[in-house]
Amino acid sequence: MKTFFKLLRAMFLGLGVSFFILLVMAALVVQQHLQASSKKEELPKNxxxxxxxxxxxxxxxxxxxxxxxxxxxxxxxxxxxxxxxxxxxxxxxxxxxxxxxxxxxxxxxxxxxxxxxxxxxxxxxxxxxxxxxxxxxxxxxxxxxxxxxxxxxxxxxxxxxxxxGIGMQQPFLRDFLNRNGILPEFEKRRDYKTAMDNLTETGMTPENRAEMTRLITHLSDNVMMSVAKDRKMDLTQLAKLRDAxxxxxxxxxxxxxxxxxxxxxxxxxxxxxxxxxxxxLSTPKFIETAPKIALVDAEGMIVRGTGQSGGPLTEKMIGAEDFAALLKELQDNKDISAVIIRLNSPGGSAIASETIYRAMENLKNSGKPVIISMTDTAASGGYYMAAPATKILALPSTLTGSIGVIVGKVSMGGLSQQYGVNWEEITAGKNAAMFGTGRGFNESERAAVAQSADAVYDTFKSRVAASRKLSPDVVEAIAQGQVWTGTEAKEKGLVDEIGGLIEAIGAARTALGLEKDAVVVLLPYPDENNPFLFIQLLLKQMAVLNHTSFMNMIWDKILAEMHVRTLQMQPVQLQY
Structure with a gap:
């Protein structure tokens, strides 16, 4: 039997070495492909x-x-x-x-x-x-x-x-959860922070309905006016075509x-x-001496620790550990003159957002302009991490703001009892089991959760007030979990300029004191052209798949939703 296990171990070791050799060979092939791809064919003159x-x-x-x-x-x-x-x-x-x-x-x-x-x-x-x-x-x-x-x-x-036209749909699961003994309990700051309303409510609250109506109206009005102008129609004509x-x-x-x-x-x-x-295209020689601007892609939920670059079985995530380290790298890199961050995030962990906030603040204070270019969404924790930037740009239909917090959990004790599963607990601490999923919060635990929500909300607001130079009263008025379009956010002082990537490059030029049409070099981060980095990401993803089955990955995601201390915008099906 020992001989069998030795042979089995040797076989797996051999497979591992062979796989590594294959990866190295793949890297060399990729490098040759990169060199071969540089060959050019002459194009017609017109x-x-x-x-x-x-x-x-x-x-x-x-x-x-x-x-x-x-x-x-x-x-x-x-x-x-x-x-x-x-x-x-x-x-x-x-x-x-x-x-x-x-x-x-x-x-x-x-x-x-x-x-x-x-x-x-x-x-x-x-x-x-x-x-x-x-x-x-x-x-x-x-x-x-x-x-x-x-x-x-x-x-x-x-x-x-x-x-x-533009519309939205949102499911509400509270009746379903009640029938199945599942109890969602969340403290939110404040009434417009509706990220968990689909679990806690049976339908739209007045605040949720008012906000979604305002957002849909703003998005629709912008599209309607633009299309009518482009197609040389009045709004009445266009509305008739839309409704038909x-x-x-x-x-x-x-x-x-x-x-x-x-x-x-x-x-x-x-x-x-x-x-x-x-x-x-040929690269001009003077590019080598042009100012270099880092172009950073920040997309996905904000999480503690390391993030995910995205792949066949994974979604993109912004990991605070990785992202803060990248910002520190850019801060220390003397070849980088400015940083543009393309941000698309609904938020996530409050702690992770604070970690990135600090790294962003340090980068800006080092003297390098930091330009945030918001795309689809930069809300809640996404706005938190963006707040210290030198300049924030958003597009008219960007969804941003959502300055607020949700703290809570989903408990499964009732569901467990329906299937004959009973929970017992032993603790050495009054609130030691408060985030366990076997029961709901008791009175003292609920008070602790409320205190935690207040603390996170107050910190979030103070960061926005300091970074955006707004009074606490102004921040409270535009906070409360309210989501704004990019156009509204500019009016509220949360955004500096309406524009996209081209305008962000212009803002970086201005911050560097360059001419309007000065040549700059955009460098994507991280260096995705490195084949060994590609292999590193591949191995990381394979390690995840090797560690847990697909069903365990799904279950882990469910458990993550049950223990929430998050800055996140509500999930809705926006249709356009």
């Missing part, structure tokens, strides 16, 4: 730049993934923005052609791209937009919002104009210009894909 949206738009595609996957990895939002900005300046590009054939965009992504499309049109270059449909049994409002910024909109025969949608192409009216197949479209010049265009 081109139509073609951009295809066939999958949901993502913020970034790691350069290593781009090098391996090539065209099969669709261009990211940042690549689209870069391509459109170059198109507005490159004399070789005479027109831009955008194809929407299965992908999707969020409202804020549409807003950034609309701004860049406007720059192309201002340069006297037409923007042509083709879609096979604007929605197929789903909402096509965001895609229509994007398309309306083009000179011409072409819809494929059989397609629909699904400009149905989804409409077949023949009834789409001014929402489109032409109905034809893609192979019937003619272009001013030969079409060249965005990635082929990028592959042909």
């Amino acid at each position: 081109i139509t730049l073609s951009l295809t949206l066939s999958q949901p738009m993502v913020e970034t595609v790691p350069s290593l993934v781009r090098s391996i996957a090539g065209d099969s990895a669709p261009p990211s939002l940042q690549e689209w923005i870069a391509g459109l900005e170059l198109a507005s300046k490159d004399e070789k590009i005479s027109a831009v052609y955008i194809r929407a054939v299965g992908g999707s965009v969020t409202l804020t992504q549409a807003e950034e791209l609309r701004a860049s499309m406007a720059n192309v049109r201002s340069a006297g270059k037409p923007v042509i937009f083709f879609a096979d449909t604007f929605g197929e049994m789903d909402n096509g409002t965001a895609m229509t919002y994007l398309a309306s910024a083009a000179d011409k909109i072409i819809l494929q025969p059989g397609g629909f104009a699904g400009f149905t 949608a989804p409409l077949p192409a023949a009834l789409a009216g001014k929402l489109i210009d032409e109905v034809k197949y893609e192979d019937e479209i003619t272009f001013p010049a030969e079409t060249v894909s965005l990635l082929d265009y990028f592959a042909n």
Whole structure:
């Protein structure tokens, strides 16, 4: 038997060594691929730049993934923005052609791209937009919002104009939980902090309904006014089309210009894909001496410890330990002149947010400008970590604010009893078992939870007041868990400027005392072009999968929701 176990151990050890060798070989192959990908093919002197949206738009595609996957990895939002900005300046590009054939965009992504499309049109270059449909049994409002910024909109025969407007749905589980002996108990600060209302309530509270109505109205008004202006309609005309949608192409009216197949479209010049265009670009020599700006991607829930970069079985998370270390690295790096952080987070751990807040504050106080560029969401803990920045930018449809806190748990004692499971407890401390899931809070524990919520809320507000130079009374008025659109947040003093990545780069230039069009170099962090980093992330993910089964991962996520001390915005299904 001992011999068997020795052989088994040797076999696994051999497999581990072989796997490591394979990984090293993969790294070398990747490095060779990166070098080979630098070869360029000469483009025609006059081109139509073609951009295809066939999958949901993502913020970034790691350069290593781009090098391996090539065209099969669709261009990211940042690549689209870069391509459109170059198109507005490159004399070789005479027109831009955008194809929407299965992908999707969020409202804020549409807003950034609309701004860049406007720059192309201002340069006297037409923007042509083709879609096979604007929605197929789903909402096509965001895609229509994007398309309306083009000179011409072409819809494929059989397609629909699904400009149905903006709405939301939210489930409430309290009756279901009561029937099954599950007790959600949360202290919230204050009434607009509705992140757990779907568990604690049977329907919308007056505060929740008032806030969601205001947000939907603001988002809708912004889209409606923009589309009406672009398509040269009055709001009454547009509202009639919206309320009749989804409409077949023949009834789409001014929402489109032409109905034809893609192979019937003619272009001013030969079409060249965005990635082929990028592959042909040369790097100017003077780039080496230009100021370097770190471009940091911060996306996902904010958690203590290490985060997650995202993958097939994992969501992106902002880990306080990793992110604070990255900010310290940028603070100490003498080659980095400024930092732009692209932030998309609904919040998360209050402690983790405080850790990142301090690192952000230290980075700014070191003399390096820190520019926050909010995308879809930067709410609750997401706003907490952003507050100390030199300048905060948001898009009109960004959801931010949510200055508040929720503390509590979900107890399962009633459910356990239904299945014959009884809980006993022994403690050496009055509140030692207060966050256990076998029972609800007692009176003294509930008082301790309330005290904890008050402390976190007061700290959060004080950080915002100090960073944004606002009085405590002003902060309390705009706090209470209230969520604001980017436009509203600017009016409230929570945001400095409305804009996206291009405006954030401009803000960094201004903070550095550079000219408006000064050349700067954007360096993505971390260095995703390093094949060994890619392997490190792969091994980390494999270790997670090896440590626990898929069902255990699901259960861990459920348990995490039961022990909550969080700064998080409520989960709703926003439809556009």
